[in-house]
Amino acid sequence: MTEASFNRFRTFIEGNLGIKMPPSKMIMLETRLGKRLRALRLDDYEQYCDYVFSDEGFAQEIQQLIDVVTTNETDFFRESHHFDLMTSRVLPSLVQENGIKNLNVWSVAASTGQESYTLAMVIEEFARAKAIPLEYKILGTDISEKVLKIATTGIYTLHQASKIPDSLKRRYCMKSKNPEQKTLRMTPEIRQKVLFRQLNLMDDSYPIRKQYHIVFCRNVFIYFDRPTQKQVLQRIYSHIAPGGYLFMGHSENIGSVDLALRSISTAAYRKEE
Template sequence: MQPAPDRLSDRRFAAIAHFVEGSVGIKLPPSKRIMVEGRLRRRVRALGLSGLDDYAAHLFDRGALGAEAEHLVDCVTTNKTDFFREPAHFDFLRGTAVPRLVGQRTDRTLKVWSSASSIGAEAYTIAMVLQDMVAAGARFHFSVLGTDVSRPVLEQARAAVYAEAMVEPVPAAMRQRYLMPSRAAGDARVRIVPELRRLVQFHSLNLMDPSYPFDRDVDVIFCRNVLIYFDAPTQAAVVERLAGHLRPGGYLILGHSESMAGNGLPGLTSILPTIYRREA
C-alpha cells in the first residue's frame, strides 16, 4: 500500500495563503496549491521537518512564523525574469522616453527604477540600453534602482552572475561590452562588468508598504509582471504609490498583461497600451 502523499490540509493552505496575501499582496487561489506544496517541500527538507503538516505546525502552532516569514514568501513568490523581456519597452525608452526627458531640462541626470527587479535582469537591461546611448554620444548621466521583496534574489542581483543561456537575448554587441565570461574551465556563466554594476543599486522593498523610501523625482519606473498577482484594489494602490515617485512628464511602464492597471488614476495619462505619463 502506497503512503499518503505529503499535502497541506485545506485549513493549513488557507492560513498560508491568507498570510502571504496580507504580507506581500500575492493571491494564492486553490489552483496554486500543488505549486505551493512543491516549493514548500524544499523548505521542509532544509529545516529537517517531517512534512508539510509539520511545517504548518512549525509556523502557526510553535510560533516560528515571524522568523520564517521571509523564507515562506520567497518560496511562493515567482521570480521569473529575462533580459530584454518585452523588448518594445526598451525601444520606447531609447527612442522616445529618454530624448524627451533629457530635452525638457538642463539637469541631465536620469533616474530609472525597476520596482520588481527579481535577480536583476531588467535593471541591467535598462543600464545597458542607457549606457549604449551615452557611448553613442547622448549627453546625460543616469542611475538605476532595482527593488524586490525577496532578499535572496537581491543578493543574486548584486552578484550579477548569470548562466550563459540566460543572457542569450542580449544583443551580441552588448554581450561583448557588458558581460565578462568566467575564467574557470567548464563554468558557463557570465558577470556584468563592474562599470555597469556601479550604475545600478538594489534595495529591499515590499510593494504592499504604505509608502516607499525612495526619491520622488524618478524619470521612468518599470513595474512589469508583478501586478498580475494582486487583486484590482491592490493593483490600483501600488500604481498610485509608484506614480507619486515620478517627476512631471515621467513614465510608468507596466507589463502587457497589466496594461489596464493604471487606467482612471488621477495624474496618469495612457500614451500606449502599457505606458503611462505623469502630467504636471
C-alpha cells in the same frame, strides 16, 4: 496539506504580499514548500505551518516562505519594444528636450536583476550615441532577499544572457576566466550604476526619497486583486516625477485608476506635468 493550514498560509500571503492565493493554488504551494519541509526535516505541512507562525519560526523562516511563494521570472531585454521606446522617445524627451542630466530609474520588481542591467545598457548606449554626459542611477527592488543576492553579483549563465546583443556583451559583460563555468558578469562600470534593495509593495509607504523619471513595473499587478492593484499603483505613482514614464506588462492596464497618466504606447504611460 489540510485546508486549515492552507488558509493560514493564504491569509498571510494575501495580506502581507498581496499575491492572490485561491484554493486552486494549494497543490502549487505544497510543491514549493516541499523543499522547506525536507530542509527542516519536518513530517508534514501542518508542522511546518505551526513552525512558521511561531515566534521562533517567524523570525527564522518567514523570508524562506516569501522566497518560495514569489514568482521570479525575468530576462534580459524582455518585451524589447519598451527599450526601443526608451531610446527613440523617452530618453530624448527627458534628456534632450527637458535637459535632465541626473536620471533616476526604478525597476520595481527587479528579481535577479536582468531588467535593471538592461536599463543600464540601454541608457549607456543612448549617451554614447548622442555623445552627451549623462549621470544616472537605477534602483532595483524586490521582496525576495534570495533573488536580490543574485542580482547584486551581476553574474549570469551564458544561457541567461543569450538575449543580450553580441555588441553589448563585448562592451558591458566579462566572461568568466574559467571556461568551464560558462558564465559572464556585468562590468564594474554597469554594476556601480545599479543599487538593489528589498521592498514590499504591500507596505503602506516606501522608504524612497527620490522622484523617478522612469519606472518599470511590469508583470507585477497580475498577481494582485483589483483593490491591491489600485493601492500599489497609487503608491508607485507618488514616486514618479512629473513628466516621468511608467512601463507596465502587456496584460496589465490602469483603466480603472484615476491617475494623471497618459498612454504613449503599449503598456507605457507618461505622468502629466
